[in-house]
Amino acid sequence: MMQTKAPEKHGLDRARLDRLAPFLKERYLDTGKLPHAQLLVSRNGEIVHFSSQGAAREGSDKPIDEGSIFRIASMTKPITSVAFMMLVEQGLVALDTPVHDVLPEFRDVGVYNGGGAGVPFVTRPVDAPMRMLDLLRHTSGLTYGFQNRGNVDAAYRAGKTNAGPPENWHGEADLDAFVGDLARLPLEFSPGEAWNYSESTDVLGAVVQRVSGVPLDRYFAEKIFAPLRMHDTGFSVPADKADRLTDCYAWAGPSLGRVMYDRAESSMWLRRPRLLSGGGGLVSTTLDYHRFCLMLANGGELDGARLLGRKTLDLMTMNHLPGKSDLSSLSRSLFSETTNAGVGFGLGFAVTEDVSRAMIPGSAGEFYWGGMFTTAFFVDPVEKLHMVFMTQLSPSLLYPIRRELKTLIYSSLT
Template structure:
């Protein structure tokens, strides 16, 4: 398979140390692949858009087939930045604004209230009016008051689980989904706190109503075609299905079982609606093209999706009061390792590497997916990293901070 970028012929010109780059592959193989913690892994690292390291490890399928360079992966929440870019394209066209009330586009949300108490064991929720309306910016930065069932923190989380409101493949149409979501209370008044949630799925439906296209159609025509991302889909076409790696899950006892076989995957079945928060399948090289567009200020190979000022706005911290995730989060991502980490319009944003206790740059932005995929873009050093594997939940394998440390440890010449 040919790609627009090939491995740099001289890594020395990139500012990376060759020997230190090579030890990343050995580390992953020795620490994760050979012991069976991960079935496979693929890593791409580039600087100035030139690939300085790319390798594949392990088996794509349970029958022992090696992971191919063009393998496809379920990227889960790495879908969120794509949806956020799509929404901001509509902002630039003047169709919507960050301070537009969500109910102006989704009237099903007009009467949403905030939970005060109740909801345990099926008891009625006691609710009150929110202090402020939910705005589009709240969907983008996860301050909407919506939630995810897997947080398992509140009766609202439990209600989401019962109604299957945050599964990868929604059985409802977009209209049915919004109606069901709008009938439940919020965790808190919009804008008051940060809570990881289905907000980006809601944002995807906003895009559909504003554009008159399904989210799949909007992505395909307005993002994937211009960026030449020909291996990214909500529904994997038949001729691409052999490329889809198997996905695994780890239970509370650490036992790994097959979650979704590539050859019979549910990602090949036609959908009733599309998850802007977690539904995409993509390849490492395709997602690298998306990251290159971000790094270049919204343009790639003559196709401009967004302006540089919009990208700068998206990758700035928008948490209330300019705080970090430790202070703003109601549940997930409130751990101390998220100190110094803000959140923008679709991405986490590093504010202070010292407080975050990781090498990197202020202004670096990133996110990951439930199946342990992740990426980051460092606009100071002009580094992009895309990591792919297929094991869920991502909390079961603590690899992201290790990889980031190894990548920056291989950098011999800094521009900061």
Template sequence: MPAFAPTSPEAAGMSKAALDRIDNHLKRRYIDAGRFPGTQLVVSRRGHIVHSSVQGFADLEREVPLKDDTIFRIYSMTKPITSVAFMMLVEQGLVALDEPVHKYIPDWKSLGVFQAGVAPAFVTRPPARPMQIVDLLRHTSGLTYGFQQRSNVDAAYRDRQIGTIELAGTLDSMIADLAKIPLEFSPGDAWNYSVSTDVIGYLIGKISGVPFERFLKERIFDPLGMADTDFFVPTEKAHRLAACYNAAATGMMSVRSPSAKGGLTLQDDPATSPYLSPPSFISGGGGLCSTAADYLTFCRALLNGGALDGVRLIGPKTLALMTTNHLPGNRDLTDMSRSMFAEATYSGVGFGLGFSVTMNPAKTLIAGSPGEYAWGGAATTSFWIDPAEELITIFMTQVIPSTAYPVRRELRTMVYAAITDSNL
């Protein structure tokens, strides 16, 4: 899809004036204030694009305007794609969700749970039960991310550069390193955002017999026509890669551009970015670059029950399984989470197999529907799908960390406020 051609919002039960207010909000509060370099927002309802906007710059230093086909680092928005790919193998009968992970990674059979100590002299205890495949998909595995800086286990991840944005090593080396680091908790006892989806990517390659990146290309990207989604940006598309920025602690940013009233600290220059060449570590948890158009294609397939334009990724019952809360006891993230970040609200939100899942909108204190599923990325990209309202929203920018501003909450409130004809 080279460009977006919005239809009348009113024809899909939405208010154009209310949608336009979102653009004004983003421009005033974020772009003009120097908090974001630029933004892209796409809203689709009832099978029609009802709103599409691009504002600001993809690259402030070079004054490159953001465009419909700008390529973004989507970081953890990679996770839903990887999770869908894995469930394709489940549908083929090649793997089951309740199988122990050590069936496929024998060196993990003796993984213990952290009790005390620092690497390499950890004191551990046996887990209450083995880690299962489902634990990886729903982040109840006992694995972690080093950036959480909460425990000695996190520190061991940082020491070995496991799960960092500047990815090092290979999938094989990550699996070998994780065999030497204890779990933070017994699988199933808690929810902790982690490298679990990177492990899922490793398992896709091992179980399918096809390299993980090739599996995604042959089974998802090529069939759906997602031509701009990959783990690197080829030379002929390099001019479309956006710059990525760091948000300052004050809520503003620092390296000045004449085009911005605030400032920006450049985190990744698109002219020298590591994303311009194939990585050694193929991260199913956060490695993809994509466009809003490509990601909308993926979301449309999900909203349509797992298929789009004659291409079926997964069956509707499998998708329903993925978008159901899988946290033990049907608890929400408030009850089970050991990590706090901005990819989802917590109260009233559970976690499925690769997505956050809204269970009770009243508890989230944000307008929405039960059964919405969503996720976001470290550079403040995000999406959500609301099957009840036949709604897809995709937001793109490039500012790390995603916790810097409450833009996701604001977007949800304002997009739902634009609905004039609810399906509920």
């Protein structure tokens, strides 16, 4: 365990905070549910808990440590959203800008009205144009192919029009080709009508690339990672850091259990992908993502480097769902990185609106997200508290570990 500040100084009960590592070990590591677990808790800008447990790679006794690199999947989305809002602050684009103004491929997109599965799609015109706001809050009408709900999802899978799973990131399509393929398929609903977890943030990454005029990975590296000193974050792992990448697993059902999904020594993330996925493509470390959370908690600035203005962060962490509704009433998604009741959605984050309806300890105004490999973070501006959790197991909703960790962490507050 790395050196941390005394929790008592920050209004935390040490004995309760010390329950976190044994809880993870006994419930998730000793039972084989998770391969490893790394947890960071910060309060008032200082790390008060950091624990690492479990082997980094199959067949090796080397444990994960503070240098371990993890695939953060959809925890990429908040970074892409910040990148976009940096362009908004420069006056280069706005939340109400129609997406087709930057990506003309979407100018004639229609809404699904029948057909598919071997029959040509029937579409109707959209009731309102897709705006940048819709990409940020997942009300665009786009979807994910892995949702397996209907003919549009099936068309995503058949055409490999997914920004994920990661096998597609190393295919023939780059961001421009991806946008062109996606825009030829109908939307599931008219923009602004509902919420559906989707490839919206991948499209937003294409917007960032076109508006900035530089490749998305370069924009991230120069405008976000370098200023925040997130030196171990990117779309691939360089050769001199390859030994720090952890194995990644997937749940294959009760009979097979946990199986290898992406072996570190031959990982897809050891080479630059053609499709730079702003929705799920990054690798990072717990300490790097901690710095990203510190920037968010500090109102857009960290150690003299300001990425965003304070009021822009305030705007991002408000509930932007139509009618100020929550996901339980607006969501059409079968998959999400959040529970729904009492939870709104901002510009890149889920936002807790009603703690009693969410039924998990927390604060109104906290914001958070997670990734398909069970990684997670939350930032609570009221308590000046944030968490970063890393492991590597898909799918993310297999175990209630995020809810459990959050409950244990909040129980430590005095």
